[in-house]
Amino acid sequence: MAARIAPASEPFDPQVAEVINRTMKGRPPLRLFTTLARDPRLAKKFFAGGLLDKGHLSLRQREIVIDRTTALCGSEYEWGVHVAGFGAVAGLSEEQVRATVHGGAEAACWSDEERLLLRLCDALHADCDVDDALWAELQRAFSDDALIELLMLAGFYRTVSYLTNALRLPPEAGCPRFPAG
Template sequence: MPLKSKRPRIEPLSPPYDEEAAAALGLLGPSPIQLFRVWARRPELARSIAGWGSYYFSRRSALTLRRRELVIDRTTALCGADYEWAVHVAGFAEKAGLDAAQLASLATGTPADDCWDAADRAVLEAVDELHTTFDLSDEAWARLVAVADEDAALELVLVCGWYHAVSFAVRALRLPLEPGTRPIAAK
């Protein structure tokens, strides 16, 4: 495996931000992480991403916080995206009720691990199947809809795909971990 550079390939913006970048960053959150500051180099890109994020992080999402984080954490772990994994675990794992055994399973385990109930298992099986086959079998779809509903299943597919794209970006950009966060393999 080739060595990965330790330096980001695109430096995140640093304050002071110009007016357009500051406005775009304001849409992405009060404390813009490095990834958002890279996107803000192209404010129109940051604004379009903010529109998607504001939907699925809102109360309008059909996915519960826990299910959304199961999808994101498992997807980023499967993609080896330490940066995004670390940001989500630090920011949402506790709120989503994920314990140490579940985080370890998300990182390196399987949906069959004893720490998962049937509903979580159906979500994780769907994520794993999407990751490996880029599709869902009729059986996986039926199990997912049985524990969620069609709207949540649709959002799961979209969030899983989105976090594949985010994982590609953070890996290719070589973003270092945010302060106070830990990579996937950290115990």
Template sequence: MPRVSPLRSPYPPDIQMQFDQIMRGAPPLMLFRVMAGHSRAWDKFRGGSLLDRGPLPLRDREIVIDRTCALNGCEYEWGVHISTFATAAKLSPEQIRATVVEGSKAACWSVAERALLAAVEALHQRSTLGEAEFAALRSHYDEDQILEIILLCGFYRTVSYLARALDLPLEENAVRFPH
């Protein structure tokens, strides 16, 4: 069990409606069940969560999320995203592995994806982007997309903190980190 108790079914109608909207018919994740039990935290989480599609293509969005979670050692969220979105994002087994192990150095990425991953890694390591990293991003992404990349990194760092600090058990159907 996590360190903070999750909501149990049946959920209040407004929470059930929110779960249905986010999960599209699948059972709610443990993270959502824990957060939804605390209205202020749940409202803030959903308000800043970037759970909508946003200006990035799914593949780029997932690369950002997967690498951010991997860098933060968050197998919980990484595994949920890989199991849910990797096929739709057309991530190969080599690329999935690279989000955890090699990152931007892996040969399996396009030039744009390497720039994307290098930005994720810089934000994780230094909390900023150098001129070269920003220029590389700018050559492949517009300003709305660059802001989305930065926001996704920050949000999924927070998600990683939550999942790890709350000691969330791994979701049953989620993928595990490669070894």
């Protein structure tokens, strides 16, 4: 698969290069990042919206939401980047990684709190909303600030999925593909 828009060539805008280098920690930049680097304004806006810092969620909670959202959106590129980069560190088992693509919230591999996260992703994907019953359950498990972060995280990675899918970004080397159904 070939990308629809060619990535930028180095040297990148200095501010964009700094953010890419800080994000990649010495590894080669992701194709998504080099494609966005074509326009420094857009790249800066994208990186300003990221939620990969220490916030109100654990790494595991964050990665479950990202993996499920990108899987629901069909973004094999971004799903693979996150599974490769964070899946093991977040303590996701092979069964759980597979379930982000081919499992429901009721899969036996999830805790009750994790099932809530998956149900949230599923509801947002299907309806762009959360019904009152699910919201009440989420409020019992997460602070208001964490709930806002969850909504922003799912929305941001839906946007990332739009980018990676519409740009037809091929998978990064060493990143997994969606597991077979």
